[in-house]
Amino acid sequence: MRDPAPRRxxxxxxxxxxxxxxxxxxxxxxxxxxxxxRRELAIxxxxxxxxxxxxxxxxxxxxxxxxxxxxxxxxxxxxELAVGLALLDxxxxxxxxxxxxxDGGATLQYDxxxxxxxxxxxxxxxxxxxxxxxxxxxxATAGIWEPGGWRGGxxxxxxxxxxxxxxxxxxxxxxxxxxxxxxPVAAVAAGALVALALLAGLLLDRQAxxxxxxxxxxxLDGLARAGAGLAHQLRNPLATIxxxxxxxxxxxxxxxxxxxxxxxxxxxxxxxxxxxxxxYARPPLAQPEPIDLAGxxxxxxxxxxxxxxxxxxTVLADPEHLRLILDNLLDNALEADSERIEVRARRRRNxxxxxxxDRGPGPGPDPEQLFEPYVTSKASGTGLxxxxxxxxxxxxxxxxxxxxxxxxxxxxxxxxxxxxxxx
Numbered sequence: 001m002r003d004p005a006p007r008r009x010x011x012x013x014x015x016x017x018x019x020x021x022x023x024x025x026x027x028x029x030x031x032x033x034x035x036x037x038r039r040e041l042a043i044x045x046x047x048x049x050x051x052x053x054x055x056x057x058x059x060x061x062x063x064x065x066x067x068x069x070x071x072x073x074x075x076x077x078x079x080e081l082a083v084g085l086a087l088l089d090x091x092x093x094x095x096x097x098x099x100x101x102x103d104g105g106a107t108l109q110y111d112x113x114x115x116x117x118x119x120x121x122x123x124x125x126x127x128x129x130x131x132x133x134x135x136x137x138x139x140a141t142a143g144i145w146e147p148g149g150w151r152g153g154x155x156x157x158x159x160x161x162x163x164x165x166x167x168x169x170x171x172x173x174x175x176x177x178x179x180x181x182x183x184p185v186a187a188v189a190a191g192a193l194v195a196l197a198l199l200a201g202l203l204l205d206r207q208a209x210x211x212x213x214x215x216x217x218x219x220l221d222g223l224a225r226a227g228a229g230l231a232h233q234l235r236n237p238l239a240t241i242x243x244x245x246x247x248x249x250x251x252x253x254x255x256x257x258x259x260x261x262x263x264x265x266x267x268x269x270x271x272x273x274x275x276x277x278x279x280y281a282r283p284p285l286a287q288p289e290p291i292d293l294a295g296x297x298x299x300x301x302x303x304x305x306x307x308x309x310x311x312x313x314t315v316l317a318d319p320e321h322l323r324l325i326l327d328n329l330l331d332n333a334l335e336a337d338s339e340r341i342e343v344r345a346r347r348r349r350n351x352x353x354x355x356x357x358d359r360g361p362g363p364g365p366d367p368e369q370l371f372e373p374y375v376t377s378k379a380s381g382t383g384l385x386x387x388x389x390x391x392x393x394x395x396x397x398x399x400x401x402x403x404x405x406x407x408x409x410x411x412x413x414x415x416x417x418x419x420x421x422x423x
Contacts, residue, residue: 017197021190028186035179043173044108046081047166050074051110054085054164058114071098084167095162105167112162235274242267273384286318286395290419293345293352298326304334309345313352315416321392322416325400328385329356329412336360336410348415351398356412363410367402 054074058065071085075098084099245263252260293313315322333341337358344355363370373387386400393400398416405411 014197014201017193017200021193021197024193025186025190028183028190031186032179032182035182036175039175039179043081043168046078047108047168048110050078050081050166051112051164054087055110055112055114058112058162068096068098071096075099079169081169081172082166083169084165086165086167088163088165090161092163099167101165101167105170106173107168108166110164110166112164114162234270238267238270238274242271286321286392286397288316288318288396290314291317291319291322293354296322296326298323298330300330300334304340305330306340306342308343309354313345314419315352316419317396317398317416318392321396325389325392325414328389329414332356332385333358333360333410333412347418351415351417354414354416356414357405357409359405359407359409362404362408363402367404367410370402371400 054070057070058067067087071087075082075085082099083105084097084101086097086101087095089095242264245260245267249257249260249264291314292311293309293315294311296319297307297309330341330343333356337360339359342355342357344357346353346355371386371390373384386402390400393414393416396416398414400412400414403411403413
């Protein structure tokens with residue numbers, strides 16, 4: 001009984017591995033997104049604490065205070081977070097700055113509530129013209145740095161309100177190595193899982209085919225052994241029947257002679273069946289040698305066999321085995337096609353492939369069935385010719401198969417290793 005497990009797993013295992021690969025890819029993407037959100041929250045938290053510290057210092061100051069020095073001190077306390085700080089008044093004009101405000105840098109803006117009207121110290125210079133793409137934190141908006149101050153992006157504020165612009169350091173907004181590697185690593189692992197799934201499916205499929213072939217071979221071997229045992233039991237009685245009928249035929253005439261002739265004819269047919277059973281049951285031991293197919297043409301009517309095999313098509317095979325194979329394939333093709341058949345040769349896979357083409361009824365929907373013992377579509381056939389031919393071809397390192405032709409007919413394909421490649 002055939003075991004369906006390898007065949008079932010050859011289908012299910014790739015599906016399971018593919019599903020695991022998709023889950024792994026989704027996990028990698030989720031991890032990268034979570035790490036990016038965590039980084040952004042950490043940046044916003046650090047910048048918010050810096051802004052609150054500046055606001056608290058300005059709000060709690062008892063006397064004049066230099067906001068420029070305050071911003072420089074705050075910037076020095078967080079060098080990994082920011083490269084520049086700017087303080088804007090309620091109209092958006094710059095009051096003072098510390099550090100640098102480079103073009104295109106990422107910014108965060110925070111509203112500061114200062115009850116005091118002003119501080120000591122000089123007003124800072126206006127920044128250079130540039131556009132800063134801001135990362136807007138809660139309570140803050142993005143704007144554009146223009147000559148004369150910071151413009152756009154917020155509502156005018158009343159006295160005592162200020163805006164702190166935090167220019168983030170390039171490294172602060174950059175993703176970490178773990179964040180950058182999460183998705184590619186997951187994608188590589190998912191791809192490896194898919195490749196492993198395909199490989200496992202291929203190996204399981206091959207195993208399933210090997211098990212099916214082994215089971216089929218075992219079944220056919222059992223039939224061959226049973227047939228061979230029966231053939232041994234039939235050979236001697238059959239020879240006695242035929243010999244007796246032949247002797248009687250020589251001394252009879254009329255209706256009795258016709259009946260005795262039928263006995264002899266049927267005895268010959270059964271004799272061929274017995275010989276075929278014994279040949280099929282006997283393990284073929286090949287003794288290969290180089291054979292030039294151009295000069296190995298079987299004795300057939302040239303008007304019915306178009307032998308298109310040129311010089312140089314040399315195979316490595318047992319001559320007796322090859323003769324039996326060719327006789328069988330030619331006889332089948334000639335019986336199927338009442339006109340003319342073709343035999344062609346071509347190089348394929350380090351060997352020579354012979355094609356036997358006829359325009360007969362074709363091999364039917366399942367050509368492989370014709371290679372089973374006792375299966376035949378001919379009234380007088382034994383059903384052992386093709387199984388024996390394939391067995392001999394395999395014994396010589398080759399193969400034999402049947403395929404239907406496009407319009408009608410059969411193409412028998414015999415492949416044998418080339419002599420020069422095998423030597």
